[in-house]
Amino acid sequence: LDKHKGCDIIDLHPGACVWSQKIHDYLKPRRHLLLEPDERYLDPFIKPLLDQKDSAYRHSFLSGAHPKSYWGTYDRIFDDHLLPKRVPLGKNDPRLREPNNSLLVIGSLVRRYPERNKANNVHFPSLVLHHMAEAAQVNSMFQRYGLVRMLLWVPEEIIPSVLPNSMLFKLGYSVSLEAALDITQVVGGDRWSLTRSEATKAQKHQQRRDQLDTWSSRRVLASMQEKGMTLPEHRRPEMHQRALVTDDKALQDYNPIRLPEGMNFSQTLAHIEKEIKQLEEFPTLPKVSRYRFAEQPHRYKFTNISEEITNPTELNRCGRFVDIWGVQIALELEYNATKSTMSEELRLDAHSRLVATSIKLKELFELLFQKRTRKSMTVLLDELFALCKKNTMLAWDRRPYEPLIVAEEEFWPRFPMQLLDITPRPEALGNDLMDTAEANQVRRGLIKALFTHPSSPLLESIERLGAGAREGLVVPEFTDPLAGGRIDPSQLLTKDITREQLNALTKAYIEWPFRPIGAEAIEAQAMLQESVEV
Numbered sequence: 001l002d003k004h005k006g007c008d009i010i011d012l013h014p015g016a017c018v019w020s021q022k023i024h025d026y027l028k029p030r031r032h033l034l035l036e037p038d039e040r041y042l043d044p045f046i047k048p049l050l051d052q053k054d055s056a057y058r059h060s061f062l063s064g065a066h067p068k069s070y071w072g073t074y075d076r077i078f079d080d081h082l083l084p085k086r087v088p089l090g091k092n093d094p095r096l097r098e099p100n101n102s103l104l105v106i107g108s109l110v111r112r113y114p115e116r117n118k119a120n121n122v123h124f125p126s127l128v129l130h131h132m133a134e135a136a137q138v139n140s141m142f143q144r145y146g147l148v149r150m151l152l153w154v155p156e157e158i159i160p161s162v163l164p165n166s167m168l169f170k171l172g173y174s175v176s177l178e179a180a181l182d183i184t185q186v187v188g189g190d191r192w193s194l195t196r197s198e199a200t201k202a203q204k205h206q207q208r209r210d211q212l213d214t215w216s217s218r219r220v221l222a223s224m225q226e227k228g229m230t231l232p233e234h235r236r237p238e239m240h241q242r243a244l245v246t247d248d249k250a251l252q253d254y255n256p257i258r259l260p261e262g263m264n265f266s267q268t269l270a271h272i273e274k275e276i277k278q279l280e281e282f283p284t285l286p287k288v289s290r291y292r293f294a295e296q297p298h299r300y301k302f303t304n305i306s307e308e309i310t311n312p313t314e315l316n317r318c319g320r321f322v323d324i325w326g327v328q329i330a331l332e333l334e335y336n337a338t339k340s341t342m343s344e345e346l347r348l349d350a351h352s353r354l355v356a357t358s359i360k361l362k363e364l365f366e367l368l369f370q371k372r373t374r375k376s377m378t379v380l381l382d383e384l385f386a387l388c389k390k391n392t393m394l395a396w397d398r399r400p401y402e403p404l405i406v407a408e409e410e411f412w413p414r415f416p417m418q419l420l421d422i423t424p425r426p427e428a429l430g431n432d433l434m435d436t437a438e439a440n441q442v443r444r445g446l447i448k449a450l451f452t453h454p455s456s457p458l459l460e461s462i463e464r465l466g467a468g469a470r471e472g473l474v475v476p477e478f479t480d481p482l483a484g485g486r487i488d489p490s491q492l493l494t495k496d497i498t499r500e501q502l503n504a505l506t507k508a509y510i511e512w513p514f515r516p517i518g519a520e521a522i523e524a525q526a527m528l529q530e531s532v533e534v
Contacts, residue, residue, distance in 0.1 A: 001023075001026060001027060003101045004027055004101055004104045004149070005027050005028060006027070006028060006029065006030055007027060007029055007030065007101060007102050007103055007104050008029060008030055008031045008032075008033070008083050008084060008102065008103050008104070009023065009024070009027070009029045009031070009032040009033065009103075009104050009105075009106060010033050010035065010064060010077070010083070010103070010104070010105045010106075010107075010142060011032060011033060011034045011035060011036075011064075011105075011106050011107050012035055012064040012065045012105065012106070012107025012108065012109070012152070013035070013036060013038075013064075013065060013107050013108045013109070013110075013111050014034045014035075014036050014041070014045075014046070014107060014108075015036070015038075015041055015045070015108065016041065016045050016412065017034070017041075017045045017046060017049060018412075019106070019108075019153070020032070020034065020049075020106070021049070023106055023151075024056070024057075027104070028056075029056055029104075030056065030084065031056055031058060031082075031083050031084060032056050032057050032058070033057075033058045033059075033060065033077060033082050033083050034046055034049075034057060034058065034059045034060070035060055035062055035063060035064035035065075035073065035077075035107070036059065036060075036061070037061050037062065037063040037066065039061075042059070046059050058081070058082045058083070060077065060082055062076065062077065064105075064107065065107065065109060065111075065128045071131075071140075071141060074141040074142050074144075086145050088144035088145060089139075089144060089145060089146065095146050096139045096144075096146060096147075097139075097147065097426045097427070097428055098146055098147060098426065099146065099147050099149070099423075099426075100145050100146025100147055100148050101149075103142065103145060103146075103148045104148065104149055104150075104151070105142060105148055105149070105150040105151070105152075106150070106151045106152070107151075107152060107153070108152070108153040108154075108417075109124070109125035109128050109129070109152055109153065109154050109155070110125065110153055110154065110155050110415055110417050111124070123158065125154050125155055125158055126158050126161065126162075126173065129152075129154070129158075129162065129177065130173070130176065130177070132150065132181070132422070133176060133177050133179075133180035133181050134180070134440070134444075136180050136181060136424035136425075137179075137180045137424075137428065137429075137436065137440045138436055138437045138440055139436075143424065147423070147424040147426065148424070149421070149422065149423050149424075150420075150421075150422040150423075151186075151419065151420070151421055151422070152419070152420050152422060153417045153418070153419050153420075154417065154418055154420055155415070155416070155417060155418075156188060156189050156416035156417060156418050157416075159185070159188065159191070159418050161173050161174055162174060162177060162183065162420070163183060163185055163395060163396045164394060164396060165191060165213075165216075165394065165396045165397075166383065166394075167379075167382045167383055167386050167393070167394070167495060168379065170394065170454070170495045171451055171454055171495070172447045172448060172450070172451030172454070174395075175447055175451065175497070175499075175502065176444065176447050178395055178499055179425075179443060179447075179499055179502060179503070180424065180425060181422050181423065181424055181425060182395075182422070182423045182424075182425055183395065183420055183421070183422050183423075184399060184400060184401075184420070184421040184422075185399065185403040185418055185419070185420060185421075186403055186404065186419040186420065186421050187403055187404045187406055187418060187419035188403045188404075188405070188406065188417075188418030188419065189405065189406065189407075189408070189416055189418070190237045190238055190405050191237065192213065192237060192238045192239050211251060211254045212254060212383060212384075212387060213239050214239055214242045214243055214246055214251065215251045215254060215255070215387070216239075216387060216392075216396075216397050217237075217239040217240055217242065217243035217402065218243045218246060218248060218251060219392075219397070220240075220243070220399055220400075220401065220402055221240065221243045221244065221402075223400060223401070224400075224401050224402070227400075227401075229401055231401075231402060231404065232404075234405075235404040235405050235406075236402070236405065237402055237403070237405050239402075240402045253301035254301050255326070255384075255388045256322045256323060256325065256326025256327075256329075256384060256388070257326045257329045257330050257333075257384065257385075257388040257389060258326065258327075258330050259327065259330045259331070259334065260327065265331070265334055265335070265338065265350070268327060268331055269331060269350065269353055269354070269357075271327075272324050272327050272328060272331070272357055273353070273357060275320070275323075275324045276324060276357055276360050276361065276364065279320070279321065279324070279364050279368065280360070280364065282317070282368065314369060314370070314373050317368060317369075318369070318373065318377060321361075321364070321365070321368065321369075321377075322377075322380075322381070322384075324361065325361055325381060326384070326388075328354070328357055328358060328361060329385065329389070329481070329486075331354060332354060332358075332481040332486065332487045333389065333390075333481045333482065335350055335351070335354060335481075335487070336480060336481045336482050336487075337482070339351075351487065354487050354488075355487055355488045358486065358487060358488040358491055359488060362490075362491060365377070382493065382495075382496070385496065386496075389484075391482065391483075391484065393484060393496070393498060403418070403419075427503070429442075429443060429503065429506055429507070434510050439506065439510060442506055442509060442510060443502065443503075443506040446465075446502070446505060446506060446509060447502070449461070449464065449465060450462070450494050450497070451494060451495070453494060454493070454494050454495040455493055455494070455495065456493065456494050457490060457491075457492065457493060457494070458478070458489065458492040458493060458494045458496060458497060459474065459489060459490050459492070461494045462474070462505075465509075466514055466515070466516065467514070468514055469512075469514075472508070472512050472514070473505060473508050473509060473512060474489060475501065475504040475505055475507075475508050476504070477498075477500055477501040477504045477505075478492065478501060483498060483500050483501060484496065484497075484498035484500070484501060485501065
């Protein structure tokens, strides 16, 4: 926070002002504007702050985050009385996409409004966060003066959709937020006790629990230790406690995405081709030979949850499949990192063989396992693909530190809340064909269209965007393993799309001569294409 000392503060829904005063006392701001529309907080809490000698506090009944109307507030507050006057930056001013540390937004989105308590109403905190993301992308509201950091308290119940800790919860909403904002959870409840939304999911889908979550926490612990960061004992989440007493070597067996020891690239590729051939022969083996084949050891170690939900007779077979699948992913990463050093002949040969093994693995997956097993295995492979690579897919797994744990009774009014540190991303879409606002609208439309079926293959979702979309919109990032892609992009699910891939797809779509116009047109075209297919 030190870089914001002496800044101006916009404070949303300060209420009893306890949090507001803590931030104020530390930063000693030039001006601190309390946007509190509820009169009951004025006399007991806000007025004493305004009456202080040489007070930097100001108050307005304008709302900075009301679900119906608050956008106009930010045109009215920089009037020298509430906040020092600021001149919005010009449309092409490069400072628009640079951090503005002279302004800080803090506050709470945990506020109940009677008009929002009706059936089918959009959840207010989620809606406002979405608006904040849009404003950061197009430099509207308080983002007209450069990119402004936000420290916001939000309800605990929206965290799985804002910062999903499993691929099961990665939907269009979280993808939209991540495209515009870098979000870190600073304070909150212990995510490893099931939340209300997670409790509705069948236990068999909680593949990330136990060892995989501990592994994620071990990575975070290493990052914290490099920075000299520690958590007070009474503020440590359960998985952080486990990470402190767990050995990295003990967790390595749960990671299938690694090359076998003692083999070079060519030897490893020949090895998995041989393994795949053995798996192809499995359905034709006599029963006795099948049992003997299934009992052969596998390198991958299943998590406790995986063992519970997998048919015991298929467990070893699943383990061997995950072994080969993991080596396939590791080989694709190795190929991408070293192909520049290969001769053209070797590079083309390796590429064609890797595509072939990838396709065969997909065919074997359908052939070897029953429908129930395929369902649980798909969830497991998706979680492993997201977590076990150097560039993890979920923002939650890239968190710089563990959040401080708090209990519901520590809040007044008593309500489970989480503190988010939100920083707008500096990159902006747009080019000679389209300005930033229009490009952002296109990306929003693409997300809506793609994530109508998040578990469908990505290329199928792209195909629904219009005739010829599959040929015109498969960007190089989809086939780049280092960018989260696969050598054979047909293996990717829609929810596997990364921020870099989404931005590349948006740029390609803007330049695509056959695109529909506008976000609504994109979504409508996708729905039309889907109905034609049905």
